[in-house]
Amino acid sequence: MANMRDVAKKAGVGIATVSRYINNDGYVSKEVGDRIQEVIDELGYKPNTLARAIFTKKSKMIGLIIPNILNPFFPELAEGIEKRAREEGYKIVLCSTKYDEKNEKDILEMLLCNRVDGIVVIDTRCPQEYTKVNIPIVSLENQISDEILYLTSDNFKGGTLVAEFIIKQNLRRILHVKGSDSSRSAMERYRGFKSKLSEKGFEFDVVELVNCEDELAIKQDLNQYDVIFAWNDDIAIRLISECYKKKLIIPDDIQIIGFDNIYYSRKISPSLTTVNQPICKLGEAAVDLIIKQIKKKHIPEKKHILDVKLIERETTKG
Amino acid sequence: MANMRDVAKKAGVGIATVSRYINNDGYVSKEVGDRIQEVIDELGYKPNTLARAIFTKKSKMIGLIIPNILNPFFPELAEGIEKRAREEGYKIVLCSTKYDEKNEKDILEMLLCNRVDGIVVIDTRCPQEYTKVNIPIVSLENQISDEILYLTSDNFKGGTLVAEFIIKQNLRRILHVKGSDSSRSAMERYRGFKSKLSEKGFEFDVVELVNCEDELAIKQDLNQYDVIFAWNDDIAIRLISECYKKKLIIPDDIQIIGFDNIYYSRKISPSLTTVNQPICKLGEAAVDLIIKQIKKKHIPEKKHILDVKLIERETTKG
Numbered sequence: 001m002a003n004m005r006d007v008a009k010k011a012g013v014g015i016a017t018v019s020r021y022i023n024n025d026g027y028v029s030k031e032v033g034d035r036i037q038e039v040i041d042e043l044g045y046k047p048n049t050l051a052r053a054i055f056t057k058k059s060k061m062i063g064l065i066i067p068n069i070l071n072p073f074f075p076e077l078a079e080g081i082e083k084r085a086r087e088e089g090y091k092i093v094l095c096s097t098k099y100d101e102k103n104e105k106d107i108l109e110m111l112l113c114n115r116v117d118g119i120v121v122i123d124t125r126c127p128q129e130y131t132k133v134n135i136p137i138v139s140l141e142n143q144i145s146d147e148i149l150y151l152t153s154d155n156f157k158g159g160t161l162v163a164e165f166i167i168k169q170n171l172r173r174i175l176h177v178k179g180s181d182s183s184r185s186a187m188e189r190y191r192g193f194k195s196k197l198s199e200k201g202f203e204f205d206v207v208e209l210v211n212c213e214d215e216l217a218i219k220q221d222l223n224q225y226d227v228i229f230a231w232n233d234d235i236a237i238r239l240i241s242e243c244y245k246k247k248l249i250i251p252d253d254i255q256i257i258g259f260d261n262i263y264y265s266r267k268i269s270p271s272l273t274t275v276n277q278p279i280c281k282l283g284e285a286a287v288d289l290i291i292k293q294i295k296k297k298h299i300p301e302k303k304h305i306l307d308v309k310l311i312e313r314e315t316t317k318g
Numbered sequence: 319m320a321n322m323r324d325v326a327k328k329a330g331v332g333i334a335t336v337s338r339y340i341n342n343d344g345y346v347s348k349e350v351g352d353r354i355q356e357v358i359d360e361l362g363y364k365p366n367t368l369a370r371a372i373f374t375k376k377s378k379m380i381g382l383i384i385p386n387i388l389n390p391f392f393p394e395l396a397e398g399i400e401k402r403a404r405e406e407g408y409k410i411v412l413c414s415t416k417y418d419e420k421n422e423k424d425i426l427e428m429l430l431c432n433r434v435d436g437i438v439v440i441d442t443r444c445p446q447e448y449t450k451v452n453i454p455i456v457s458l459e460n461q462i463s464d465e466i467l468y469l470t471s472d473n474f475k476g477g478t479l480v481a482e483f484i485i486k487q488n489l490r491r492i493l494h495v496k497g498s499d500s501s502r503s504a505m506e507r508y509r510g511f512k513s514k515l516s517e518k519g520f521e522f523d524v525v526e527l528v529n530c531e532d533e534l535a536i537k538q539d540l541n542q543y544d545v546i547f548a549w550n551d552d553i554a555i556r557l558i559s560e561c562y563k564k565k566l567i568i569p570d571d572i573q574i575i576g577f578d579n580i581y582y583s584r585k586i587s588p589s590l591t592t593v594n595q596p597i598c599k600l601g602e603a604a605v606d607l608i609i610k611q612i613k614k615k616h617i618p619e620k621k622h623i624l625d626v627k628l629i630e631r632e633t634t635k636g
Contacts (some may be wrong), residue, residue: 001452044450049431061411070581074395079414086413086425090434093379094412095404096397107404113367114409132362134319243588263388268586269559 001042004069011039022047059072061110062090062290063119065104067098072262073279077140078219080283088291090117101125108133118290123183136293138286141185141305149289150305151282155185156261158190159274159306162229162257165310167200169317171226171255177218177239180230181208186231187261192230192306209235222246225254227316233258233265233274240270240315256315270314278306320361329357340365341359377496379409380608381437383422387414389552390580391597392440395458398601399438406609408435419443426451436608441501454611459503463619467607469600469622473503473577476593477624480547480575483628485518487635488545489573492522495536495557497528497549504549508576511547527553533617540564543572545634551576551583553590558588558633574633588632596624 004022008015013032021024021036029038039045049060062085066074069157074096082092093116098102104126111119114262118136119307129145130137136149143150166174176193190206197204205225207218222243223227230236235259248254249292250270258265258274292299312318322340326333331350338344339354342615346354357363367378380403384392392414409433422444429437436454445462448455454467461468483622497504508524515522523543525536526589540546540561542611548554554576558568566572568588576583576592583590603622610617630636 034454046430048433049428058468069393069397070390072388072390079387080413082412082414086428091411091428092413093409094396094400095410096400109364109407110404111369112364115366115438179391237582238585241585241589244587264555264582267556267559269562271559 002045003048004045005035007039007045009013010043011036016048019128027182027223041251059115059117061090061093061114061116063075063107063114063116063286064094065097065107065111065119065121065124066094067097067123067125067144068100071232072264073234073277074184075233075281076262077122077283081286084284084287088287090287092163092289098123099123099125102161107128115296120286120290123185125182126138138289140282140286141175141183143184149293149299149302151285151289152185152188152306153277153282153308154232154305155188156192158259158277158310159194160196161275161308161310163193163196163200163202163261163313163316165257165316166227166229167197167202169227172202173224173226174202175220175222175225175228176204176206177228177235178206178229179209189231218242222231222248222254227255227257229257229259233262233272235267236272236274237264238314239274240268250315255317261311266313272318273313273318274311275308276311277308281306320363321627322363323356325357325363329354329560332460347534348397353424353439373425373431375521377433377435379401379411379432379434380605381425382410382412382427382438383415383431383437383442384412385417385428385441385443389550390582391550391552391578391595392582394597395440398598398606404546406605408605408609415443415569417441417443424445438604441503443500445566446452454608455509456611457569457609458600458604459501461502463542467617467622469603469607469619469624470503470506470623470629471595471600471626473506473626474510476577476595476628477507477512478514479578479593479626479628481518483509483575483634483636484545484547485520487545488624490520491542491544492520493538493540493543493544494524495553496526502520507549517609521597540566540572545573545575547575547577549577549608551578551580551590554570554590554592554633555582555586558590568633569635571598573635577612578579579629591634591636592629593626594629595626 004015008018019034021028021033064081069075070109084091095107108129121280122140124142138149138151140151178190228239230239236256239256243254244249258272261274261276265274296307322333322336326336336354339346339351382399388438403410413425426447429455438456440458441545445460448462455466456469480530498507548555548557557574561568561572579592579594583592589602
C-alpha cells in the first residue's frame with residue numbers, strides 16, 4: 001500500500017507538506033493541495049490512523065461492553081452509541097460478555113491493552129475491576145463508585161409507574177418477574193414497584209430469573225394472576241407466549257407489562273404495554289459523557305438519570 | 319501508566335528481557351520471569367497492543383459491517399463472529415450502515431485508515447468499493463466478485479423448501495413479501511421459491527419491501543391469501559401482527575412462513591415456521607475464512623454455501 005513518502009515523492013513536495021495537507025494542520029497552497037489530492041487518489045493512499053494513534057496517544061477507539069446481544073435492547077443501544085461515536089470521529093469496539101464475569105474481565109484487559117480512549121460498560125458483573133482503571137469510563141445501569149460516571153434511566157420511577165397503573169385498576173393478584181440481584185436496574189425496578197404497591201397496601205408474588213437467556217422456569221400457575229410485570233420486554237414477550245400456551249386470553253384473562261420499549265414490543269401482536277427507556281438519548285449521552293472525559297472537560301454531576309414513561313398498548317386494559 | 323522501561327528498571331533487568339517474557343519469545347529463566355510478573359502486577363503495566371500493531375503491521379482488528387442492527391439476525395451473527403474472533407485473538411470493530419450506501423463507504427474508508435487486518439461485510443450496498451481494497455474480505459449474502467470470498471446460506475434451496483411445503487398442502491392463494499433487488503439473499507430466496515412453484519404450475523403474488531425498517535406498506539388485502547412467505551423473520555413477525563389486526567386466525571385463516579430462524583421466531587406466540595440459517599456456523603466460518611486469508615493460507619474454494627432446513631412451528635398447519 002502507498003505510504004506518505006510515495007505521495008510526497010510523486011507530488012514533488014516534502015513529507016511535512018503532505019502531512020500538513022492531510023491533517024489540515026498549517027498552510028498548504030491550493031495548487032499544491034490539489035496536486036497532493038490527485039496523487040492520493042491515484043495511488044489509493046490511506047492515512048494511517050493507527051500510526052497517528054501512537055503519536056497522539058489517542059486511539060480514537062471506545063470500548064463498548066454489553067451483557068447480552070440477544071436482548072434487542074442492547075443492539076438498539078449499541079447502534080445509537082456507534083452512530084454518535086462515528087459522528088464524533090470515534091470507533092466502537094463491541095464486546096459481549098454473556099453475563100459472564102470471567103468473559104468481562106478478559107474483555108476489559110483486551111481493551112486496555114489496545115489503549116481504547118474510554119469504555120462504556122452496561123450492567124457490569126465485575127464493578128471492582130473498573131475502579132482500578134485510569135481511563136474514562138461510563139457505567140450504564142450499575143453505579144460502580146462515586147468517581148465513575150453513572151448513566152441510567154429512572155428505573156425506580158419506572159417501577160412506581162407500573163405499580164400506579166395496577167393500583168388504578170385495583171388488580172390484586174400480581175406477579176413480578178424480577179431480574180438478578182446483581183443487576184442494579186432490575187433491583188431498582190423492583191424497589192420502585194414494591195414501594196408504591198406497599199404504600200397502598202397491595203401485595204405481590206415474586207419470581208427471580210437469574211440468567212435471562214435461560215428458558216423461562218416459572219413454576220407459578222399463571223392462571224392465578226390478573227397481571228404480570230416483567231422486569232424487561234424480552235421476558236415479557238416470552239411470557240405472552242407462555243400465556244397463549246396455557247390458553248389465557250391477553251388482556252382479558254391476564255395483563256402483561258414489560259420494561260424497555262424495544263422494537264419488537266411495538267411489532268408483535270398483541271403489542272406490549274411497557275415502560276419506555278429513552279434508548280436513543282441514553283446512547284448519545286453515553287458517548288457525550290465519554291468524550292467530555294477524554295477531552296478533560298469538567299463534568300460536575302457524576303449521576304445522570306433520564307426520565308421514563310409508561311406506554312399503554314394491547315397487553316393491558318388500562 | 320507504567321511502561322516497559324519502568325517494569326525493566328524495577329525488576330532490575332533489561333527491556334529486551336521484559337519484551338521476551340511478555341511476548342513469550344525467547345528464553346527467560348523462571349526466577350527472572352516470576353520477578354518480572356510481580357513487577358507487572360504491582361505497577362499495573364498493560365502491554366501496548368497498539369504499539370505492537372504498528373511494529374508487526376497487524377492491528378488484530380477485523381471490521382464487521384452489518385446493514386441493520388434492529389433485525390435480530392444481525393446481532394446474533396455479530397455475537398458469533400465476535401466470540402470466535404476473540405478466541406483467535408482478534409477484536410471486532412462493529413459498524414452498522416442502516417442500508418445506506420454513503421454510510422457504508424464512509425465506514426469502509428474509516429476501517430481501512432485504521433488498518434484493520436480484514437473485513438467481514440454483510441449484504442453490501444456498494445460492492446464495487448470492495449474490489450479496490452487489498453486486505454482480506456469475506457462477503458456474506460452478496461457475491462462481490464470472483465476473487466472475493468463469498469459465504470452464504472443456501473438461500474435458493476431455502477426458497478424451494480418453502481415452495482415444496484406449500485405445494486404439498488396444495489395452497490393456491492400465495493403471497494411472497496420480497497426483499498430489495500439489491501439484496502442477493504432476498505433475490506435467491508425469491509428465485510428458489512419461484513422456480514419450484516412454477517415447475518408445479520403454482521402462481522403467486524409478490525410485494526417488494528425496499529427498506530426493511532419502514533412500516534409494512536402492504537396494499538394487498540391479506541384476507542385473500544392462504545399463505546404468506548416473508549423473505550425474513552423480522553418481516554414475518556410483523557405480518558403476524560398485521561393479520562391479528564385484521565382478525566385473521568393463524569394458521570387457520572392464513573399461514574405464515576419466514577426465513578432466518580432468529581431467536582424471537584421461537585419465543586413469540588404463535589411461534590414462527592421458518593427456514594433455519596445456521597447462524598452460529600456462519601459466524602464461525604466468516605472468522606475462519608478471514609483469518610486464513612490474513613495468514614495467507616490457500617483457500618481453493620471462493621464460494622462457501624451452508625445448508626438450510628425448514629422448521630415447522632405454529633404459524634403453519636403442515
